[in-house]
Amino acid sequence: xxxxxxxxxxxxxxxxxxxxxxxxxxxxxxxxxxxxxxxxxxxxxxxxxxxxxxxxxxxxxxxxxxxxxxxxxxxxxxxxxxxxxxxxxxxxxxxxxxxxxxxxxxxxxxxxxxxxxxxxxxxxxxxxxxxxxxxxxxxxxxxxxxxxxxxxxxxxxxxxxxxxxxxxxxxxxxxxxxxxxxxxxxxxxxxxxxxxxxxxxxxxxxxxxxxxxxxxxxxxxxxxxxxxxxxxxxxxxxxxxxxxxxxxxxxxxxxxxxxxxxxxxxxxxxxxxxxxxxxxxxxxxxxxxxxxxxxxxxxxxxxxxxxxxxxxxxxxxxxxxxxxx
Amino acid sequence: xxxxxxxxxxxxxxxxxxxxxxxxxxxxxxxxxxxxxxxxxxxxxxxxxxxxxxxxxxxxxxxxxxxxxxxxxxxxxxxxxxxxxxxxxxxxxxxxxxxxxxxxxxxxxxxxxxxxxxxxxxxxxxxxxxxxxxxxxxxxxxxxxxxxxxxxxxxxxxxxxxxxxxxxxxxxxxxxxxxxxxxxxxxxxxxxxxxxxxxxxxxxxxxxxxxxxxxxxxxxxxxxxxxxxxxxxxxxxxxxxxxxxxxxxxxxxxxxxxxxxxxxxxxxxxxxxxxxxxxxxxxxxxxxxxxxxxxxxxxxxxxxxxxxxxxxxxxxxxxxxxxxx
DNA sequence: GTGAAAGCGCTAACAT
DNA sequence: ATGTTAGCGCTTTCAC
Numbered sequence: 001x002x003x004x005x006x007x008x009x010x011x012x013x014x015x016x017x018x019x020x021x022x023x024x025x026x027x028x029x030x031x032x033x034x035x036x037x038x039x040x041x042x043x044x045x046x047x048x049x050x051x052x053x054x055x056x057x058x059x060x061x062x063x064x065x066x067x068x069x070x071x072x073x074x075x076x077x078x079x080x081x082x083x084x085x086x087x088x089x090x091x092x093x094x095x096x097x098x099x100x101x102x103x104x105x106x107x108x109x110x111x112x113x114x115x116x117x118x119x120x121x122x123x124x125x126x127x128x129x130x131x132x133x134x135x136x137x138x139x140x141x142x143x144x145x146x147x148x149x150x151x152x153x154x155x156x157x158x159x160x161x162x163x164x165x166x167x168x169x170x171x172x173x174x175x176x177x178x179x180x181x182x183x184x185x186x187x188x189x190x191x192x193x194x195x196x197x198x199x200x201x202x203x204x205x206x207x208x209x210x211x212x213x214x215x216x217x218x219x220x221x222x223x224x225x226x227x228x229x230x231x232x233x234x235x236x237x238x239x240x241x242x243x244x245x246x247x248x249x250x251x252x253x254x255x256x257x258x259x260x261x262x263x264x265x266x267x268x269x270x271x272x273x274x275x276x277x278x279x280x281x282x283x284x285x286x287x288x289x290x291x292x293x294x295x296x297x298x299x300x301x302x303x304x305x306x307x308x309x310x311x312x313x314x315x316x317x318x319x320x321x322x323x324x325x
Numbered sequence: 326x327x328x329x330x331x332x333x334x335x336x337x338x339x340x341x342x343x344x345x346x347x348x349x350x351x352x353x354x355x356x357x358x359x360x361x362x363x364x365x366x367x368x369x370x371x372x373x374x375x376x377x378x379x380x381x382x383x384x385x386x387x388x389x390x391x392x393x394x395x396x397x398x399x400x401x402x403x404x405x406x407x408x409x410x411x412x413x414x415x416x417x418x419x420x421x422x423x424x425x426x427x428x429x430x431x432x433x434x435x436x437x438x439x440x441x442x443x444x445x446x447x448x449x450x451x452x453x454x455x456x457x458x459x460x461x462x463x464x465x466x467x468x469x470x471x472x473x474x475x476x477x478x479x480x481x482x483x484x485x486x487x488x489x490x491x492x493x494x495x496x497x498x499x500x501x502x503x504x505x506x507x508x509x510x511x512x513x514x515x516x517x518x519x520x521x522x523x524x525x526x527x528x529x530x531x532x533x534x535x536x537x538x539x540x541x542x543x544x545x546x547x548x549x550x551x552x553x554x555x556x557x558x559x560x561x562x563x564x565x566x567x568x569x570x571x572x573x574x575x576x577x578x579x580x581x582x583x584x585x586x587x588x589x590x591x592x593x594x595x596x597x598x599x600x601x602x603x604x605x606x607x608x609x610x611x612x613x614x615x616x617x618x619x620x621x622x623x624x625x626x627x628x629x630x631x632x633x634x635x636x637x638x639x640x641x642x643x644x645x646x647x648x649x650x
Numbered sequence: 651g652t653g654a655a656a657g658c659g660c661t662a663a664c665a666t
Numbered sequence: 667a668t669g670t671t672a673g674c675g676c677t678t679t680c681a682c
Contacts, residue, residue: 051675376659
């Protein structure tokens with residue numbers, strides 16, 4: 001392995017000088033600096049981050065905890081974030097909580113051991129507050145993504161509550177009188193402890209519009225189909241559905257095909273997640289601007305006080321699936 | 326920060342004993358070990374990986390270089406891999422090359438600096454061999470994913486060449502006589518330097534079946550639509566298309582809608598990437614078993630000699646888009 | 651402007 | 667079975 005000592009020896013200077021030259025810090029004669037740079041090139045030296053970090057005490061690793069493997073949204077955010085952090089000389093350590101609170105704990109331990117300078121995560125429970133505390137107590141910045149569970153910690157979310165409200169109103173305007181909401185059920189967390197909550201917005205719209213026949217179903221994440229949902233769908237026979245994500249929507253579409261129901265004639269559809277195939281199928285969608293989301297997130301990653309809540313507005317994109325018949 | 330010295334002091338032992346106790350190494354009295362464990366619990370000690378690594382010289386970070394943000398396939402592989410590596414006490418450092426050879430170089434530097442013990446990457450060029458060499462010379466294991474560019478390095482790929490061949494034959498059996506293949510064009514890499522190459526398999530099928538009217542188009546990745554492709558599609562008027570990935574397929578479907586072409590009546594379709602919405606649209610697809618892929622990858626991550634080439638077979642899933650009219 | 655030396659937190663010889 | 671000590675590669679006073 002090539003160390004800074006090798007570089008120093010090759011350049012005929014001390015390792016202290018080499019270190020200064022490489023980081024443009026302190027006084028180094030331009031000529032000396034050039035010799036060091038030449039040595040680096042000749043030897044192919046790359047500084048050992050672990051050693052740098054150990055000595056300097058500063059880390060440039062940002063930890064991310066992703067709750068769900070397959071979620072398109074998270075994957076995009078992770079990649080956008082990774083690229084932007086790189087331009088600030090930071091690297092990303094990736095972990096998966098898989099919607100499991102025990103795994104989330106392990107993720108925290110892993111990131112802690114790696115001495116990350118910040119953690120960006122989507123909480124899957126409200127029972128890991130001890131670790132959240134410990135993290136901030138150790139000067140590690142922390143931000144919640146997508147769901148706000150801990151109110152004293154930074155959070156960046158989409159305003160899904162409002163989107164569900166707007167979506168429901170749009171359904172009513174399109175003539176629906178038997179709306180169904182497919183919301184989200186968490187494994188380790190009561191929905192009403194999470195902001196935003198799609199169901200809240202939906203119920204508000206229902207009340208304001210004096211809709212008497214309505215249902216909501218809280219669908220677990222990770223599972224691609226749920227018999228209980230099929231049962232409710234058949235029993236209730238909704239004329240309009242707001243689907244909490246694209247996976248739920250696919251399940252809904254399969255059900256409708258199975259029972260010969262057409263969209264928008266029999267059932268109108270509004271779906272969260274305006275991704276490529278959703279738009280191809282001409283489904284009315286709640287478009288969540290990911291770029292704006294990351295833009296809002298980026299500046300607060302390293303600022304904790306006072307805790308910020310960034311709430312990104314989504315946009316309803318009207319397409320055939322909610323048009324009049 | 327809580328260090329091992331704090332733990333040692335709390336437990337009334339030396340830091341060496343504490344270290345041994347924590348790693349179940351060497352001789353430690355059970356009673357002593359328990360005292361150390363209690364101290365860890367009481368103080369909330371988590372070992373500093375950077376320091377461990379610096380001293381022991383062994384790293385447990387695996388680096389991944391992902392070429393494309395949006396690619397569903399990579400995202401799934403990354404997450405499956407991350408989870409399996411965790412069970413072996415390894416963590417994942419994530420970087421993105423974005424199909425750019427200069428960025429790929431930077432990724433290597435980043436992972437090098439982090440002293441990863443292995444690199445798993447999808448090469449975007451054949452011009453970074455110097456870094457590949459340097460990596461292996463430093464005892465860092467390295468494996469290519471999805472594309473084999475360097476023949477002396479481990480690689481795990483799907484047999485896309487054969488899949489394209491089988492797909493083309495299936496099109497001919499369904500009556501197609503004007504097939505079009507949408508293959509992949511790399512930015513920094515000639516397609517014929519990559520194994521597998523979809524075009525090769527396609528051309529073999531064309532030859533064997535004496536098809537005289539055919540075309541292939543090598544579509545760039547990352548871009549969601551290409552005017553040159555639209556032009557070729559209009560000029561040639563294929564009666565069957567094999568699409569190299571789901572993004573290309575969406576572009577194709579949009580074109581067909583724009584020009585009022587129906588599937589399978591006017592154009593039959595076979596697509597790579599058997600993902601959820603592809604199956605919902607009842608498109609015949611080349612199903613790539615990701616689990617088998619990861620299963621093949623996992624055992625060779627840390628074995629380099631001799632270089633292995635794992636070629637995973639895909640399965641053609643027949644659906645309506647290639648049925649007889 | 652440059653070098654010598656201490657030390658970050660941890661582990662591995664070696665001593666006891 | 668446990669403690670002492672050296673040192674991994676780097677940065678950072680502090681001399682010069």
